[in-house]
Amino acid sequence: MDQSPTLSRFDEFYKHRTPPWVIGEPQPAVVALVDAGQITGRVLDIGCGTGEHTILLAGAGHDVVGLDGAPTAVDQARRNAAAKGVPARFEVADALDLGSETTYDTVIDSALFHVFDDADRARYVTSLHAVTRPGSVVHLLALSDAGRGFGPQVAESTIRDAFRDGWVVEELSSTSYRGVVTDLHADLLDLPVGSTVNEPAWLARIRRL
Template sequence: MNNSISGEHFEQTYREGNPPWVIGAPQPAVVELERQGWIGGSVLDPGCGEGEHTILLTELGYDVLGVDGSRTAVVRARDNAAERGVAARFEVADAFDLGTEPRFDTVVDSALLHVFGEVERRAYTRSLHAVCAPGAVVHVLALSDAEDAGGPRLSAEQVRDSFGAGWLVESLRPEVYRGVANEEYAARLGVSPNEQVDTAAWLARVRRI
């Protein structure tokens, strides 16, 4: 696999402190998707991190499973859910081997796809295809190359090319992703370190066919 961030990197980042993608709340784009009625049925939250989206959707009555390759992230997610009094479900799982049972109707991928290299992105979407029911919808919020804010970023073409046979890209539009500015990025923007900022992203809607 190529040009990706390793699972060990994420595990270490969670162990060392708060990662820049942890904002203590769901991404506004995901909140809006739910408000618009784009989430339904059985939901998978891959790369769930500390569980913000799984907890939100569970609170709203959805059947949701949050999975992450980082054990530390999953422990934190479970703790966060317990603090909120929400019976959210979390599991440690390999994004490239999610199973073979087509059991999910909606997938909410918030900032996972873009951390993979080209070959890995295709392996990941094949894994998603195996666990998505026919007609299922995958929502992808991925950092966009329209803005240089550090970290891995994708072009619109790379997002589209991540989905091969068995997928239909129905929509791909600009969005924003909210994160925490590190010192370098904060200096570039003229904001305080650790301040929350919005950066360019793509929001894709892809249907499993």
């Protein structure tokens, strides 16, 4: 499997172009979770990017913090929150080493899990374990291996295997992930740059034991 992208690579991406996962709004699958009352307690938006989900949750009154390893993304997220008048909190942090000083009841992972290689995926799940407690829930949205190569893709078995020890996968269903076509994918998808796509994805609800 390919190696996980470095944090510096992500930061450079945010500095020099708009990533295809930045759509200017929350993912519909995450909005549906919020509307269904699935987001409770203290919330971590891990890999928050430019902050759309953190802003959504903070605006709805949730106790939430958005973390990302790319300082440029966090700066953009703070500007986005200020522009919307939402007092959202953002911090720079390494998802592979979150520490254990703060624990969360709900974790939202929108398109982070699928970027990791096998070794870093195990480190990531261990890191999530350290910042959750028994009963905490991770909502994981990841591009599916049924997709067209819009980004890194994972199989259902990859998710289940990663969360085998110390967790239970309560639900894992098919959904979609919204993105914007850039020059990186225009030829592959045979679509013009700027097109919106809804690619196959997994949505998992995973509970910490």
